[in-house]
Amino acid sequence: MPKKVDRQKRRTQIADALMRVAAEQGLEAVSLRHVAAEAGVSAGMVQHYFRTKDEMMTFALDVVRERNQIRVTDAVTHLGAAPSPRDLLQTIIRTLLPLDEVTRADGRVALAFLAYTAVRPPASAALREETEQMVGFIAGLLPCPDPENAAAGLLALMEGLGVYLLGGQYTPEQARRILDSHLDRLFAAAPDRSGETVTIRPA
C-alpha cells in the first residue's frame, strides 16, 4: 500500500509546516495559505490532505502526541527493568515538560491547540480520554492517601508547569525543583512502600 504511506508522509510534512508556523508566529498565523507556503506546496494541495483547519490542527496534535510517546518510551527504557514508582513518574513528567528547545516547540503547538479546543469542546474528546487513562496509570503508582485526586492533581501541576515554562514565568531549573518537591510530598506519605519497583514490560 505505497499510496497510503505517501499520504501519511505528506500529511506529516504539512503538519510539520503548521507546527513551525504556530511555534514561530502563534496559532492565529496558521492558515491554509501560510501553511502551504511554509511547506512549499500549493494551498490546493493542503486542502487535498486536510479539508478543514480543525482536521489539520487535530492531526498536528496527534504528531506531537506520537513524538511524546516515543520520547517517554525511550526515557523509561533508560531507567532499566525495575525503576521505583517515583523515578518512573519523575522521568515521564520531565520528558513531557517543555524543558529544552525541541520540546518547547512542541509545547507551543500543544498550548495553541488547548486554547483552540477551549472554544471547540468536541475537538478535545481525544484529550479527555487520554487524560483519564493517565490519571488511572499515575494513581496506580502513588502510595499516598486519595491516589485518584493526587494523580489528577499531579497531571494538572505538570500542565501548569508547562504553561509557565512556555510563558517564561518559571525557569527549567525551577520547574524541576517544583516537580521534585511535589513528588517528595506525594511519596513521603508512605515510606514503607519506598523500596517498591515497577516492572517495565516491553511494548
Place this chain on the structure above:
Amino acid sequence: MPKKVDRQKRRTQIADALMRVAAEQGLEAVSLRHVAAEAGVSAGMVQHYFRTKDEMMTFALDVVRERNQIRVTDAVTHLGAAPSPRDLLQTIIRTLLPLDEVTRADGRVALAFLAYTAVRPPASAALREETEQMVGFIAGLLPCPDPENAAAGLLALMEGLGVYLLGGQYTPEQARRILDSHLDRLFAAAPDRSGETVTIRPA
C-alpha cells in the same frame, strides 16, 4: 478629566468585544475588523485606541485581571476578618478557577493570551512579575516544608486545573475535589499550626 475617562471606557468597550470574539471563536478570529464589527464601531476607531493587536490583547488581559482582583477581594471579604490560611487559599483559588460560565469566558481569554505570549516572551513580563508575587504570598501561608516550591506548585496546579476545566478534561466537581485533596496534603504536614488565622486588612 472627562476625556481620559471616556478613553478608558471606550477602550474597555473594545476589549469586551475582543473578549466576546475570543471566547466564541478563538483567538485566531481576533482581528481589528472582527473586533470593530463586534463592538459596533469602525476599524479606524479601533486603531485609534489600539495601535497594534498586541496592545489590544494586553489591555484585554488587564481587564480580565482586574475583574479577577475584584472577585477575589469580594470572596475573601465574605470569609470574615480572620479566616484560616487553608480557607483563604481555597477561596482565592476557587474564585480564580473557571468554574462557571462567566469565569470560563474570562478563562478562555486568559488561555488564548497565554498561547499568544508563549511565542512573544516580552508580552508576558507582567505575568512573570504577578506570578512571583503570588508565589511569595502563598508561601507565607503554607505550614509545610519547602513552602516556596510548594507555593509555586500550587499555582501551577491551579493553572493546569484551569486548562483542563476549559478543555473539558475535568468537571468543576472534580477540580474542586482535586484542589481540596491537594490542600489537605499541604496542610496535613503541620497540624500544630491548624488553629492559625490570617488577618484581612482593608485594601
